[in-house]
Amino acid sequence: MRVFVTRFLPGDALDRLRSVADVQLWPEDRPVPTEELRAQAAQADGLLCTVVDPIDRDLLAVARRLRVISNYGVGYDNIDVAAATARRIAVCNTPDVLTNATADIAIGLMIAACRRWWEAEQLLRENRWGSWSPTLLIGQPFSRQTLGIVGLGKIGQAVAQRARGFGMEILYSGRRRPETEKQLGLTWCSSLEELLRDSDIVSLHVPLTETTRGLIGARELRLMKPTAVLVNTSRGAVVDQAALAVALRERWIFAAGLDVYEREPLPADDPLRELDNCVLLPHIGSAETTARIGMADLAVDNLLAVLEGRRPRACVNPEVLD
Ligand code: 8YV
Numbered sequence: 001m002r003v004f005v006t007r008f009l010p011g012d013a014l015d016r017l018r019s020v021a022d023v024q025l026w027p028e029d030r031p032v033p034t035e036e037l038r039a040q041a042a043q044a045d046g047l048l049c050t051v052v053d054p055i056d057r058d059l060l061a062v063a064r065r066l067r068v069i070s071n072y073g074v075g076y077d078n079i080d081v082a083a084a085t086a087r088r089i090a091v092c093n094t095p096d097v098l099t100n101a102t103a104d105i106a107i108g109l110m111i112a113a114c115r116r117w118w119e120a121e122q123l124l125r126e127n128r129w130g131s132w133s134p135t136l137l138i139g140q141p142f143s144r145q146t147l148g149i150v151g152l153g154k155i156g157q158a159v160a161q162r163a164r165g166f167g168m169e170i171l172y173s174g175r176r177r178p179e180t181e182k183q184l185g186l187t188w189c190s191s192l193e194e195l196l197r198d199s200d201i202v203s204l205h206v207p208l209t210e211t212t213r214g215l216i217g218a219r220e221l222r223l224m225k226p227t228a229v230l231v232n233t234s235r236g237a238v239v240d241q242a243a244l245a246v247a248l249r250e251r252w253i254f255a256a257g258l259d260v261y262e263r264e265p266l267p268a269d270d271p272l273r274e275l276d277n278c279v280l281l282p283h284i285g286s287a288e289t290t291a292r293i294g295m296a297d298l299a300v301d302n303l304l305a306v307l308e309g310r311r312p313r314a315c316v317n318p319e320v321l322d
Helices: 013-018 034-043 057-062 081-086 099-114 117-125 154-165 192-198 218-223 241-249 289-307
Strands: 002-005 022-025 046-049 068-071 090-092 146-150 169-173 186-188 201-204 229-232 255-258 278-280
Touching (some): 002 013, 002 034, 013 022, 013 289, 034 057, 046 289, 057 081, 068 289, 099 154, 099 201, 099 278, 099 289, 117 278, 146 154, 146 192, 154 169, 169 192, 192 218, 241 255
Parallel strands (some): 002 022, 002 046, 068 090, 146 169, 146 201, 169 186, 201 229, 229 255, 255 278
C-alpha cells in the first residue's frame, strides 16, 4: 500500500502508518506544489491531506489507484467529494476530536473582540499606556449577552454549552433542530435575519458549501446591531470579507474575531489588517495537543480502515464503501 501524506503530523500516528504502509511524506512545512501533489496522487492508494491541499477533479482524474482521501480536518471543502464519489474513492474527515478546541477558540475570540483585547495589548506593548482611566478601552459586555449561533452542529453545540456557563441567552438558526435544543436552553430562530437582528454576538459554525458561501454579506451585516460582534471559526468564504472590512471601518458593527479567511494566509494588503476592531488569528481553531494528535490518529485510522477493507470511523461519502 502506497500512501502520500502532505504534511508531518504531531504524535505517533505517522509511525503507526509507516509500520504497515509505504509512506511518502512531503518533507516541507508548506503546501505541496500542485504538480507534485498530482504526481504523488497518481501513484498512491491512499492520500492523507489537509485543508490547504485542493483535491480537485483534475487531480482525481490521474489518481487511478486512489481508494481513500483522508482529510486532516473536519471541514472538507478542499475536496471535490462528488468527483471522488463518482470514482468510488472514500473521503474521510476528523470530526469530534477537535470540537472542544474549536469551541474554545470561538469563545476566546468573542471575549477578545468584545473587550478590545488586541487594541489593549497594542497600547501596552507600544508603551502608550498612560494611566488607569475610567474610560480606557471600554468594550462591549460578554457575559449574559445574547449569542446567535449560525449552524448548530457539534462545534455549535459545544459553543452553546460554554455560553450557558456565561449566563447567555442563546439563539440559533438553521434547518436542523437537534434534541439538545431543550437541554441547552436554546431558542430557534426561523430565519437568519431574525438571529442577526437580535444577537449581541454572532458566531458562525456552518461548513462551507455552495449554500453557505457569502452567507454573511453587506445586507446581513447591516441587520446586526451597531454594538454587535461577529466571530468566524468555520471557513472564511462564509463571510464576504470585503463587506466585513467596510462594516468594521464604518462601524456598522462593533468588532469581529476571525480565525479563517477567504484567502489563507491572509494577503499582506488585506484591509482587515488595518482595522483595530478586528481580532485576527491564523487558522488555529484546532491547534492544541489533544485535538491535533486526535486528528492525526483519526486520519490514520480512517485511511487504514478503507485500505484494509474495514469501515472507517468518519466517512463523508459512505455510499462508496458498500
Ligand atoms: C484544521 C479545520 O486544522 O478541521 C478543520 O476543518 O479547519 C482545522 O481545525 C485544518 O482543517 C487542517 O487541515
